[in-house]
Amino acid sequence: MSHPPHAVHVRAPGKINIALRVGSPRPDGYHPLATVFQAVSLYEDVVAEPAPDISVTVTGRHAAQVPTDRSNLAWRAAKLLADATGTDTGVRLHVTKGVPTAGGMGGGSADAAATLLACDLLWGTGLAREELGELAAELGADVPFALTGHTAVGVGRGDVLTPALARGRFAWVLALSDRGLSTPSVFRAWDALHPDPVPSPVLDPDLMSALVAADPRTLARHLVNDLQQAALELRPDLGDVLEVMAGTPALGTIVSGSGPTVAALASGPGDAARIAEAVTAAEVASEVLVVTGPVQGARLLEHVRGDDD
Structure with missing residues (x-):
């Protein structure tokens, strides 16, 4: 006889936006986006255990900055899945953070994606990945990508995904900050910088060719982020990070x-190690990491069942 799992451990990756193009807000208030996501080897871990109600605890990188109430994306993901499937049991969620909080790398979205998969397995709700993806889109634009991982093109709010062919492995150096940036604040700063209408964005086809060619030098020429100037307006110190990186073997840099x-x-x-050493020595970041991409999306690591299973 098969017993329900005692715990489910799921891991989901953070992401880098290799390209992020932005248009003026639509009537619903959302900015149309065209972006290329790449999942990288920096992870959020979620362990889900049966409980009478939904609760969240958090440890790991920047954990003190993460709310554990109903505003937490993992909590919201569990509640959404429970409501969508008529599940009346709860879950105790423990999140171990590896992705920086409010760092532009989709850490909260990874928590939500991992929670959807973990609770689906814990509760035996049996949703297909496509159904989990539909729920993910209700939680935020980056959540569907955290489910799928690898490299993908995102349009709309970034939640309408098309897999992108990316051969090879890319090495990235990340300069983290212990102070996050609010995404809505950055978009407001972008609006202030663009008082005139900006058309719906499109991606450069040469960028996609660079991913297929697995050529980091060509890819570096196509790194672009329309939100970068807005982020620099709010955090001028990021200019120091970019300046230091420009004096290293970095092929290209991007917020x-x-x-x-x-x-x-x-x-x-x-070269990644040399870049990381230079950025660390310059003391312009709270932490410097070397990661690779692409990596797969949310996946089961451990499924603990009863002794007599």
Whole structure:
């Protein structure tokens, strides 16, 4: 006889926006986006255990900055899945953060994606990945990508995804900040910088060719983030990070998403280590990490069942 799992452990990745183009707000208030996401080897871990109601605890990188009440994206993901499937049991969620909080790398979105998958397995609700993806889109524009991972093109709010062919492995150096940036604040700053209408964005086809060619030097020429100037308006100190990276073997640099994480593309592991050493020595970041991408999306790590299972 099969017993319900005692705990489910799911891991989901953070992301870098290799390209992020932005248009003026639509009538619903959302900015149309055209973006290329790449999932990288920096992760959120969610362990889900049966409980009478929904609760969240958080440890790990920047954990003290993460709310654990009903505003938490993992809590909201569990509640959404329960409501959508008629599940009346709860879950105890423990999040171990590896992705910086409010860092422009989709850490909260990764929590939500991991929670959807973990609770689906814990509760035996049996939703297909496509159905989980539809729920993910209700939680935020980056959540569907955290489910799928790898490299993908996102349009609309960034939640309408098309897989992108990306050969090879890319090495990135991340300069983290211990102070996050509010995504709505960055978009408001973008609006202030663009008083005239900006048309719906499109992506450069040469960028897609660079991903297929697995050529970091070509890819570096196509790194673009329309939110970067807005992030710099709010956090001028990010200019110091970009300046230091410009004096290293970095092939290209970019603020990830709405920031403040800054990413440098390296030709390989050796140059990545040299870039990381230079940024660390300059003391312009609270933490410096070397990651690779693309990596897969939310996945089961452990499924603990009863002894007599």
